[in-house]
Amino acid sequence: MTRTPASRRDDYPVFRRLQTRWMDNDQYGHMNNAVHYALFDTAVNGWLIEEGLLAETGAEAYFLVAETGCHYHSELAFPGWVDAGLRIAHLGTTSAVYHIGLFAEGSGTAAADGRFVHVHVVRGTHRPMPIPEAARQVLARLFPAA
Template identity: 55%
Template sequence: MSERSRPSARADYRMFRTIQTRWMDNDVYGHMNNVVHYSLFDTAVNGWLVENRLIDFHGGETVFFVVETGCRYFSELAFPDVVAAGIRVTKLGTSSVRYEIGLFRNDEDVVAAEGFFVHVFVDRATRKATVITPELRSALEAISA
């Protein structure tokens, strides 16, 4: 069995989005259910893409598909915590990008959970991978670790 990874700090992330937890995020154990962490990862990254007008989910010719995900849990999150979701790009390929997302509880400096997912940029009609546009690449490079 390998050693457990050490959690990251806020300073390790390039940008942040704030997300309020909801009562329904808690499970019977009184903390945030593990599937909610993945929803927060998705909300943080896709919110950033939309806010920066880097993707149009409804009318754009290209979209992102998630092809791989993972998460490590270090401490509990629960309603009514406010989550600061740190986002960084750790790998940028021709048609794919790997994001790492750290979920910070309230004002804490160490992540409660840290995950990743890989997006592949695809043509909406053909569903085939396509080259990341220069504008999108530039924005992704700006938050690269």
């Protein structure tokens, strides 16, 4: 099996700094693999909140997680900071595919690389709905520099 190479800091246009917690470590002294997914969710949704794209409770439509995945490259642990790099890998009519790199403080190579798919859906039916143009323009800021 061929290993996927770790991403680099310069692969990402936006970063969010996240602090590890005591409870993140497992019995082996490093971050439990499930915590990486919580960090992906926190990084993406924190950015969406800052950009005004996270729907209010009663909104007609919102982004729903349809898929996640992770490639682990090296350990992360408490205590420490994690820099979560964000980029859009694909922006479709109704969905956005994010790539998230989790970097230990000061590291140029990702300790983990994630894939996070959001589908824009109608509340109640969960049927896909086109992403509004204003939201698409904001999401486009996460495209990596050419």
